[in-house]
Amino acid sequence: MIIFHEVKLTDKPRIDEMLRASAQRNCELSFSNLYIWQRTYGTTIAFVDDMLLAKNVKRGSFFTPVGPGDLKKAVERLVDFAKQEGCEARFTCVDERGMEQIRALFGDAFTYEHSRDSDDYIYSQQDLATLAGRAFHAKRNHVNRFKATYRWSYEPVTRENIPECLEVSHEWCMRNGVCEDHDVQNEKCAVKAYFEGFEQMGGRGGLLRVEGKPVAFTAGAPQYEGSDTFIVHFEKALADYNGVYATINQLFVENTLGDFAFVNREEDMGLEGLRKAKLSYNPVLLLPKYTVTHVG
Template identity: 45%
Template sequence: MLNFYYPELKDRDWVQPILSASGGLGSEHAFGTMYVWRWTYCRQICRYKDFLLSGFGKDLRAYVVPEGTGDLREAVEVLIEDAKERGIPFRLWGVTKERLEEYESLFPGKFDYLPLRDDADYLYRSEDLIQLAGRKLHGKRNHLAQFNRSYQWTYEEVSRENFKDCMAVAHEWCLKHGSCGEDGHSEENCAVAAALHGFEPLGMKGGLIRIEGKPVAFTVGEEINPRCFVIHFEKAVDGYNGLYAAINHEFAANALSGYEYINREEDMGIEGLRKAKLSYQPAILLEKYMAVPKGETL
């Protein structure tokens, strides 16, 4: 069997260059994604020749599309053999629509490719989120203008000096929305803490908004590659109209103008989140598929 293990900060040195060189735009192409959620989703990695192999879920519920250079067919076959040795069904997550033809040519008639709409990433042109130009984003401009008129606010970069303020916002949001456990913590807040704890080594960037000095919203993300930046977390406390629009816009305007795309991740099938992400008019809906042996189901 392959030697899968939970990623550590030091693994970024070899993992991120592979992910970046792949040219992929999905959130899974950022090392921080697998690192900060490693305990929640049991995300594990393994190096095979010049490939990054990875999987997630208890007892490796699914493997993730291999990334690297060399014989892709061999890399996938190694994963198939690993699944046999573990006595688990083979599942390969993250085949994008653009790569379906490639996988079918390598494995003709071997797999069915099941669409995973809830896992599709929303990608926006950075200039669209910064300028909010055009008729379709007219409502967003109005929302932002109303925020600017209503509050005395300031924006600052996330740094070690305000990590505690970011966590205070995350905790308040958690309590308000009923996602905290009995101990007052949540899996998402643990992931936020992991991102802040490894902020510099992970190459994270972020922005924080204060209203009359009080921290009320923050966002954190990282570069996938020189074309694309992914937003991992965006939280705002209740009671301030237009606050989400403001943190979204200010971070893009202050930190992300050099990127072609901003990946705001998936909607997880949550209706309200899907509506909100679609309302910003994504340039790309990055569809993903699960490859399963012919005739099998999830």
């Protein structure tokens, strides 16, 4: 029997060990994502035979087992667990490598469906920091215009200025009339959990001001300790400052993420505007995600 438990800050070293063993780039499979979104998705985890197992109650699914242990046995355990619970054995947000591994082990015992809305956008840190070259001409112009127009300042997120990040988030909600939106409420819960565990999860963020007023913030965490990839979880800005989103993105990556090679800005959730924006930054990798479902 598998005993699942909620994700605790003290689980981070062991989760990182599992992720490091499988060289993860999948944004869902990071300690920070598992921890901050667990209330929204009912995420619980278990460590079994050197594998991390993760269950999402509200999604009715599992994540791909990861770690140095036996993947075949881990998948079989979860299929048996699902049968005992009387539910479907379904794995969501499975990256292409995970999907191919399961298909090699189990063949047509599972179905494999690409979930384009869940694909991760992964960028070169150098590209986002410098915006060099013709491909980034428009982005570079937006940033340069912002810097020339406003009296701005940038600073890393610290325990002291977290309240001002939350001010930006609240004002963004008010201006967009979405404070009561269900998804926004879930995100606010995740933001709260993120800042509560900011230091423990290795969080990093950036805060942008205009004439001293906080107008944008961005924040995230490494894929795991020692990873070359940083995951951006949140980005909020007051859009009446032209170029503010492009500027907080560039300043954060340039000033705060110099020790990473890649930046994962997560998925677009099928939102047309968000997809267009993420593609416009020329990702070096669009990491495919799949839904893998046991047949029978």
